[in-house]
Amino acid sequence: MPATIRDIKNKTGLSLATISKYLNGGNVLPRNRQLIEAAIEELHYEVNEIARGLVTNQTKLVGVMVYDIESLFVGNMLHYIGAELRRHGYGFLICDSFNDEEVETQNLQFLLKKKVDGLLVIPVNRSGKFMEPAKKVGVPVVLLDRAFYDEEFDFVGIDNRMAAYRAVKVLIENGHERIAVITSNVEYSGIYRLEGYLEAMKEAGLSVPEEYRRLGKHSFELGYKNMKELLALQERPTAVFLGNYETTLGGIMAVNESELSWPKDISIFGFDDLIMSRVVRPKIWIARQPMEQMCAKAVDILMERIGSKQTPEEQIMKVTFGIQLREGESIRRLNGRENPSGD
Amino acid sequence: MPATIRDIKNKTGLSLATISKYLNGGNVLPRNRQLIEAAIEELHYEVNEIARGLVTNQTKLVGVMVYDIESLFVGNMLHYIGAELRRHGYGFLICDSFNDEEVETQNLQFLLKKKVDGLLVIPVNRSGKFMEPAKKVGVPVVLLDRAFYDEEFDFVGIDNRMAAYRAVKVLIENGHERIAVITSNVEYSGIYRLEGYLEAMKEAGLSVPEEYRRLGKHSFELGYKNMKELLALQERPTAVFLGNYETTLGGIMAVNESELSWPKDISIFGFDDLIMSRVVRPKIWIARQPMEQMCAKAVDILMERIGSKQTPEEQIMKVTFGIQLREGESIRRLNGRENPSGD
DNA sequence: AGTTTTGAGCGAACCGTTTCGCAATTTTGG
DNA sequence: CCAAAATTGCGAAACGGTTCGCTCAAAACT
Numbered sequence: 085m086p087a088t089i090r091d092i093k094n095k096t097g098l099s100l101a102t103i104s105k106y107l108n109g110g111n112v113l114p115r116n117r118q119l120i121e122a123a124i125e126e127l128h129y130e131v132n133e134i135a136r137g138l139v140t141n142q143t144k145l146v147g148v149m150v151y152d153i154e155s156l157f158v159g160n161m162l163h164y165i166g167a168e169l170r171r172h173g174y175g176f177l178i179c180d181s182f183n184d185e186e187v188e189t190q191n192l193q194f195l196l197k198k199k200v201d202g203l204l205v206i207p208v209n210r211s212g213k214f215m216e217p218a219k220k221v222g223v224p225v226v227l228l229d230r231a232f233y234d235e236e237f238d239f240v241g242i243d244n245r246m247a248a249y250r251a252v253k254v255l256i257e258n259g260h261e262r263i264a265v266i267t268s269n270v271e272y273s274g275i276y277r278l279e280g281y282l283e284a285m286k287e288a289g290l291s292v293p294e295e296y297r298r299l300g301k302h303s304f305e306l307g308y309k310n311m312k313e314l315l316a317l318q319e320r321p322t323a324v325f326l327g328n329y330e331t332t333l334g335g336i337m338a339v340n341e342s343e344l345s346w347p348k349d350i351s352i353f354g355f356d357d358l359i360m361s362r363v364v365r366p367k368i369w370i371a372r373q374p375m376e377q378m379c380a381k382a383v384d385i386l387m388e389r390i391g392s393k394q395t396p397e398e399q400i401m402k403v404t405f406g407i408q409l410r411e412g413e414s415i416r417r418l419n420g421r422e423n424p425s426g427d
Numbered sequence: 428m429p430a431t432i433r434d435i436k437n438k439t440g441l442s443l444a445t446i447s448k449y450l451n452g453g454n455v456l457p458r459n460r461q462l463i464e465a466a467i468e469e470l471h472y473e474v475n476e477i478a479r480g481l482v483t484n485q486t487k488l489v490g491v492m493v494y495d496i497e498s499l500f501v502g503n504m505l506h507y508i509g510a511e512l513r514r515h516g517y518g519f520l521i522c523d524s525f526n527d528e529e530v531e532t533q534n535l536q537f538l539l540k541k542k543v544d545g546l547l548v549i550p551v552n553r554s555g556k557f558m559e560p561a562k563k564v565g566v567p568v569v570l571l572d573r574a575f576y577d578e579e580f581d582f583v584g585i586d587n588r589m590a591a592y593r594a595v596k597v598l599i600e601n602g603h604e605r606i607a608v609i610t611s612n613v614e615y616s617g618i619y620r621l622e623g624y625l626e627a628m629k630e631a632g633l634s635v636p637e638e639y640r641r642l643g644k645h646s647f648e649l650g651y652k653n654m655k656e657l658l659a660l661q662e663r664p665t666a667v668f669l670g671n672y673e674t675t676l677g678g679i680m681a682v683n684e685s686e687l688s689w690p691k692d693i694s695i696f697g698f699d700d701l702i703m704s705r706v707v708r709p710k711i712w713i714a715r716q717p718m719e720q721m722c723a724k725a726v727d728i729l730m731e732r733i734g735s736k737q738t739p740e741e742q743i744m745k746v747t748f749g750i751q752l753r754e755g756e757s758i759r760r761l762n763g764r765e766n767p768s769g770d
Numbered sequence: 771a772g773t774t775t776t777g778a779g780c781g782a783a784c785c786g787t788t789t790c791g792c793a794a795t796t797t798t799g800g
Numbered sequence: 801c802c803a804a805a806a807t808t809g810c811g812a813a814a815c816g817g818t819t820c821g822c823t824c825a826a827a828a829c830t
Contacts, residue, residue: 086564088816099780104818113778134542135816138481139785145520145541153509154502162496166523175541177488177518180509198488198518199477221429308706337706340683363651363680431786442810447788456808478786482815775828782820789814797806 087127147195153180164379224389230272248280259419267327268302307334329356347416367412430470490538494551496523507722567732573615591623602762610670611645650677672699690759710755
């Protein structure tokens with residue numbers, strides 16, 4: 085039904101080759117250019133990208149695999165990724181891994197069959213073995229937020245160890261010594277955030293009792309449940325570092341439901357400034373990832389890889405951004421002269 | 428690089444037509460079937476869906492347009508939609524409308540260019556005029572959760588008016604008279620939920636002072652800000668009905684941060700059981716949409732439409748599900764004998 | 771003015787499938 | 801046992817573009 089390049093040919097009397105050349109930005113005589121443009125206008129012609137794809141072997145589609153599409157963090161990423169991809173004329177095929185490694189493996193197959201030009205992955209698998217098929221076919225891959233422990237791919241994220249280290253450092257500088265942590269220890273980022281926490285504690289010569297180390301699966305409940313337990317502890321911590329968005333929100337809920345409040349009874353430092361900052365009072369200290377820049381960079385790299393046919397050889401890129409510590413009023417000052425209860 | 432049907436032809440000595448027939452489930456002599464299967468196995472052949480698409484004029488791709496990919500409600504929908512679509516061998520191209528009507532209009536163009544086989548839309552536009560191009564091309568469209576006021580399309584959602592009506596009715600039956608509402612009045616569902624609220628109030632002969640009617644744009648802040656204001660009112664309402672997920676969460680936050688608590692000081696009835704129920708205590712009463720069924724149904728209808736070439740003519744389907752009122756402990760009983768403070 | 775260079779247009783082949791109409795073979799039935 | 805019917809296989813033409821190598825005319829040199 086829609087007009088094809090052949091209709092343009094009939095209308096203008098030019099050859100397919102010439103018209104195709106015009107469509108792809110080649111040089112055409114002014115007279116012919118006019119002819120073609122008039123015909124396109126009249127017939128409402130639009131190039132059929134899938135036909136073009138067949139011969140150029142491109143789909144202008146990027147596959148995006150995420151560990152859980154329901155996660156607010158992921159939603160936020162997707163938001164930026166989508167916008168950036170569109171700027172490049174690309175669409176994206178999203179696959180939700182349901183936090184399941186097996187599903188993720190199948191999703192890869194699916195996307196490969198769809199002939200995506202590239203892959204953007206926030207993985208659930210810790211190992212990159214399952215990405216083998218992508219490597220074999222030569223589809224460029226960029227990892228976001230999480231890397232593998234065994235396979236190298238282009239990567240964009242933050243320095244998680246450093247991020248946590250800096251955050252905990254702030255707590256320490258405010259005189260806190262009994263500092264607990266609630267974070268995931270399952271996937272990439274969580275593990276390094278835990279490390280950063282431990283390092284800061286060790287450096288300051290602070291001990292970390294078993295019950296202050298609250299680990300589990302990245303989730304809302306993780307924060308909620310563990311914060312409840314921490315608050316009920318005999319030897320309650322004076323501060324808690326929360327290692328990701330969902331967990332932070334859960335922790336906040338737990339405090340809100342208790343008799344206690346921050347910064348008076350407990351100091352908190354959270355992660356990822358998604359919507360909390362617009363809602364929670366008193367404002368909490370937050371380690372903020374530059375989501376927009378990260379996504380833009382990831383897409384940039386991917387576009388680069390797609391453009392230059394060559395596989396990256398041994399020049400894999402790992403871009404880590406710094407985080408921003410957004411100040412809040414959720415930390416009580418336990419040293420120095422100020423009276424913390426005043427705030 | 429990957430094997431093509433022609434490689435199979437060379438290996439087996441059969442014709443393209445026969446092999447194609449086999450691939451599409453046609454009948455082939457047992458001997459040939461074996462031959463083909465062996466060749467496929469050996470060459471790791473997989474059909475190139477985009478080449479197939481060129482001739483069948485199908486992409487096995489569905490376009491999904493959502494008003495805001497960051498919304499938890501949307502994320503949840505996407506989760507189910509994705510799973511269901513995959514069962515049918517379809518992938519989905521997601522477009523985020525950024526809550527912007529203009530962007531949504533452009534997204535449609537984009538998806539149409541990508542030749543999606545069908546469209547699933549949770550729209551931001553109130554009017555369906557912008558869907559004209561889809562109609563013209565004959566791409567089937569199914570609306571989810573929100574319908575247009577002026578154009579008819581297949582639709583799957585809930586009876587919003589009824590849902591709100593039933594929820595508010597519960598509050599009334601518990602003896603509440605000063606009942607406030609916080610909901611969106613911008614898009615489809617919000618409008619009808621407001622109507623349901625008003626109807627229930629009117630029926631019960633209850634008045635709705637201006638300051639009890641809190642309307643605005645579907646958001647977290649809407650609930651947060653307005654709940655704060657309601658709680659600070661001279662003539663504070665005894666109950667509040669919250670009209671959607673984000674708003675409910677905001678409202679809960681606001682109460683949690685105040686000196687007050689439910690059900691003692693204020694009764695609340697929320698909407699959409701996404702993650703709250705797993706976290707908020709005491710449990711709140713919730714109007715629960717059957718997300719999974721809705722998504723499955725929407726996909727079903729779409730598949731149906733895609734299958735039968737014919738445009739639906741005048742037989743447009745509108746499927747509305749009932750909601751489930753999930754009981755909680757967030758409503759104080761103001762009539763009857765029970766002592767509410769006991770719980 | 772003659773030769774080289776440059777630039778645009780063209781025909782045909784190709785990308786990897788499906789499908790149509792027909793030929794060949796097998797099965798059915800009288 | 802032969803004609804009719806049913807089944808399977810085949811060649812070729814699509815689908816809607818891109819691209820390669822060639823021709824030809826105009827522009828740029830000696």
